[in-house]
Amino acid sequence: MLYKAVMIGGSAGSFQVVTKILASLPKNYPLPVFLCLHRLKHVRSGFVEALSIKAQLPVEEPNDKDHIKAGKIYLAPANYHMYIELGNKISLSTEEPINHSRPSIDLSFISAAYTYKNKMVGIILSGANKDGAYGLKKVKDSGGLTIVQDPKECQVKTMTTASMKLTQVDHVFSTNQIIDFLLKLN
Amino acid sequence: MIQELGIIDTKKIISAIQEYHNFDFSNYSLTTFKRRILKVVNQLGFLNIADFISNLNDIQLFEKIINEITIDTTEMFRDPPVWRELRDKYLPELYKNRDFKIWFPEISSGDEIFSLAIVLKEIGLLNNTKILVTGLSNKKINLIKNGGVFDIKKMEISEANYKRYSGKFQLSNYYKLQNNKIIFNSDLIKGIVFKQQNLINDKSPGNFRMIIYRNKLLYFNISLQDKVVTKILNSLMPGGLLFIGNKETLESTSVYNKFSELNPLEKIYKKRVI
Structure with a gap:
């Protein structure tokens, strides 16, 4: 298989997009999907439940050092950074927020790019902050495939335009095109 | 500014610290360890990792690393x-x-x-x-x-x-x-x-x-x-x-x-x- 993982970053305006993507991934999806979405740090519960309603795959907020499994959706927990480690493990961190964000999309993407190299797909969705732009660049620099949600379609386009400014991204896709693409990896 | 620390350099840093200061970082979570080390490298203005490694015998540099590696960015009454x-x-x-x-x-x-x-x-x-x-x-x-x-x-x-x-x-x-x-x-x-x-x-x-x-x-x-x-x-x-x-x-x-x-x-x- 060409890819080993998909990582999706987003903030304001990305919830519905993520929900739609998760709803369309089938039960036997062969890759792990990591979600790093900006969220209220003190609201720890409810997000996984909300994302799970329409998802066919199990959605969870991993514990530190959880073993990564295909066909699972991993959501970065509130108030922690989420990293992908060598050896197929997730680690969490309470290091300082980056761009006022913990979880930081940049840090998740940088660690995933380091671990998966050219075997990952990085996707940036609607968002009100430039967090994620640098991380997506690291994915591209490491040979991974980069996708940005079409800013025309984004509720808030700061994150996607910042990403496109920093990186010659591989695809600018609508939500439906992102879904088609992810299903072809199946 | 140095933005990446390869696995070979990371291992060299760990073994130099082990040798000079008898402190073992080899079982620390890798991503955080690398980030903290890079922070020290860049704060002190090292131009390359080799330079940094050759200075690792310095006790002040070691203390700086210990200071940076002990994460202090939590909150009061967190959770x-x-x-x-x-x-x-x-x-x-x-x-x-x-x-x-x-x-x-x-x-x-x-x-x-x-x-x-x-x-x-x-x-x-x-x-x-x-x-x-x-x-x-x-x-x-x-x-x-x-x-x-x-x-x-x-x-x-x-x-x-x-x-x-x-x-x-x-x-x-x-x-x-x-x-x-x-x-x-x-x-x-x-x-x-x-x-x-x-x-x-x-x-x-x-x-x-x-x-x-x-x-x-x-x-x-x-x-x-x-x-x-x-x-x-x-x-x-x-x-x-x-x-x-x-x-x-x-x-x-x-x-x-x-x-x-x-x-x-x-x-x-x-x-x-x-």
Whole structure:
């Protein structure tokens, strides 16, 4: 298989997009999907439940050092950074927020790019902050495939335009095109 | 600015520190370790990693690394339900034992120490509690002894947490503002014993009724987590409580069955009596 993982970053305006993507991934999806979405740090519960309603795959907020499994959706927990480690493990961190964000999309993407190299797909969705732009660049620099949600379609386009400014991204896709693409990896 | 640390350089750094300072970072979580090292490299303006490595025998550089590796960016009253449970349930229960000992291993900031001191003060148990605080970095221990010294910006978050905890007053009752820094009332911690200690190598103190060790296991790989949790287990009295971070788990350790889980959401464990 060409890819080993998909990582999706987003903030304001990305919830519905993520929900739609998760709803369309089938039960036997062969890759792990990591979600790093900006969220209220003190609201720890409810997000996984909300994302799970329409998802066919199990959605969870991993514990530190959880073993990564295909066909699972991993959501970065509130108030922690989420990293992908060598050896197929997730680690969490309470290091300082980056761009006022913990979880930081940049840090998740940088660690995933380091671990998966050219075997990952990085996707940036609607968002009100430039967090994620640098991380997506690291994915591209490491040979991974980069996708940005079409800013025309984004509720808030700061994150996607910042990403496109920093990186010659591989695809600018609508939500439906992102879904088609992810299903072809199946 | 150097932005990446390859695996070969990382290994060289770990073995140089091991050789010069007899400190083993080889079982630390790799991503965080690399980030902290790069932070030191860039703060000190090293132009390449080879230069940095050849300076690693320097004791001041080592202390700087220890300072940077001991993550101090948590909050006061982080996860307010934990502190509420402590106040409403666990501390009053412990108090039945008259005097009791609590240990904070590997402390790198004053956040949780001042949080606990405030909880104890507000329920009138501060003077009945013996608290030991140990940490790797002398610099950080001294900072805490002098009142914590917190950033004003960070204090907004802590104030909000304290409100969610539903404390008796406002957090500002307990601190003063000095040169744009927050300094906590040192009366809160005057009974606390502070000690510099390497949790992994040094002999651990014993007989604690409670150990608070939240969001520290995150920075170790599974084999070091196992070693540290075993040490902590041996420092707890039977029936004693262990608090870890709400996204940490003891499940992968070899001593998991020595604990029962009191609160699976907030990760509060009790050492089994037999």
